[in-house]
Amino acid sequence: KQEVTQIPAALSVPEGENLVLNCSFTDSAIYNLQWFRQDPGKGLTSLLLIQSSQREQTSGRLNASLDKSSGRSTLYIAASQPGDSATYLCAVRGRRDDKIIFGKGTRLHILP
Amino acid sequence: GAVVSQHPSRVICKSGTSVKIECRSLDFQATTMFWYRQFPKQSLMLMATSNEGSKATYEQGVEKDKFLINHASLTLSTLTVTSAHPEDSSFYICSARRAQGSTDTQYFGPGTRLTVL
Numbered sequence: 001k002q003e004v005t006q007i008p009a010a011l012s013v014p015e016g017e018n019l020v021l022n023c024s025f026t027d028s029a030i031y032n033l034q035w036f037r038q039d040p041g042k043g044l045t046s047l048l049l050i051q052s053s054q055r056e057q058t059s060g061r062l063n064a065s066l067d068k069s070s071g072r073s074t075l076y077i078a079a080s081q082p083g084d085s086a087t088y089l090c091a092v093r094g095r096r097d098d099k100i101i102f103g104k105g106t107r108l109h110i111l112p
Numbered sequence: 113g114a115v116v117s118q119h120p121s122r123v124i125c126k127s128g129t130s131v132k133i134e135c136r137s138l139d140f141q142a143t144t145m146f147w148y149r150q151f152p153k154q155s156l157m158l159m160a161t162s163n164e165g166s167k168a169t170y171e172q173g174v175e176k177d178k179f180l181i182n183h184a185s186l187t188l189s190t191l192t193v194t195s196a197h198p199e200d201s202s203f204y205i206c207s208a209r210r211a212q213g214s215t216d217t218q219y220f221g222p223g224t225r226l227t228v229l
Contacts, residue, residue, distance in 0.1 A: 031216070043205060043222040044156075089155065093218070100146070100207070100218060104155040 002027045002094050006103035014111045015082055021075040021106045023090030028068050031093040035064050035075050038087045038105070047088075048075070052095070080110045114140050116208045118221040125196055126229050132192045133224045135206030141186035142208035146218065147179075150203040162189045196228045 003026045013019055023033070032051045036044040048057045048064040050073070056065040063076040077084060090103040115138040125131050135145055143164045148156040160170045160181055168181035178200075180192040189208075193200055205223040209216070 036220075041225070044220045046220070049217070091156075098144075099158055099161070101158070102148075102156045 002092060002099075002101045004090055004092050004101050004103040006088075006090050006106050008106060009104065010107040010109075012109040012111060013080060015080060017080050018076065018078050019080055019108075021077070021088050021090075021108070023073040023075070023103055025071045025073075025092045025101075027094060027096070028071050029095040030068060031095045031098070033064075033066055033073050034091045034093070034100075035062075035073075036089040036091060038089060040087075044089070077108075082110045082112045084108060085110045114138075114208075114210050114217070114219045116206065116219045116221040118204075118206060118224050120224060121222065122225045122227075124227045124229065127197050128195055130192055130194045131196055131226060132190055133204055133206075133226075135189045135191070135208065135221055137187045137208040137210070137219070140208070140210045140212070142189075142210060143186060144209040145183060145189040146207045146209070147181060147189075147191050148205045148207070150205065150223075156205060159191075193226065196226070198228045201226055201228045 005024045007022045034049045035047045050057045050066040061078040066073045087105040087107050089105045091100050093100045117136045119134045145162040147159045150156045159174045160168045162168045162181045162183040164183045170176045183189040207218045207220045209218050
């Protein structure tokens with residue numbers, strides 16, 4: 001059974017810093033991995049989707065990497081801004097059962 | 113990009129009543145839709161997989177008689193919470209699978225917040 005773990009659970013950093021969020025998964029038979037942002041009381045905003053054959057994806061100040069063999073992904077946020085404050089969720093779509101399993105998220109707070 | 117809508121976005125009901133939540137794929141056909149539940153400060157948990165024209169597949173621990181799922185068309189799946197109780201208060205999110213050519217992606221709806229008094 002796929003398990004997705006995100007570290008840290010919460011993170012507070014001053015504005016302008018670069019930061020890395022970590023995601024690990026137990027079953028490497030994945031179709032893709034996706035990073036989402038969720039603001040309090042809101043739905044999901046898709047940030048980056050990495051197919052199993054890809055190593056990384058970039059969008060603006062965000063860069064996500066995938067190491068399928070080791071079961072790890074990182075989300076790198078450059079030059080953080082207060083508007084980046086949110087919960088970031090990592091989600092893995094399994095190849096065996098086609099289900100998307102979410103991690104518990106990292107609550108990010110950027111200090112102005 | 114593909115759009116998935118949910119209705120209503122927010123609902124408050126009395127304990128014992130039933131509530132229906134709709135999930136629609138607006139610009140594509142979805143043979144498979146998924147329903148998730150998110151309790152406060154928790155992550156999303158898959159409840160069930162809904163396949164058009166067939167019975168839904170429920171995850172372990174999810175009561176199929178309490179959470180009725182109907183996927184009557186290629187663009188609509190409904191989740192009915194029967195005899196809702198305060199512990200059913202949660203954020204319910206659906207996703208729809210779009211398989212087109214070499215692309216196979218799931219798109220998420222905006223969610224429905226259910227509060228049972």
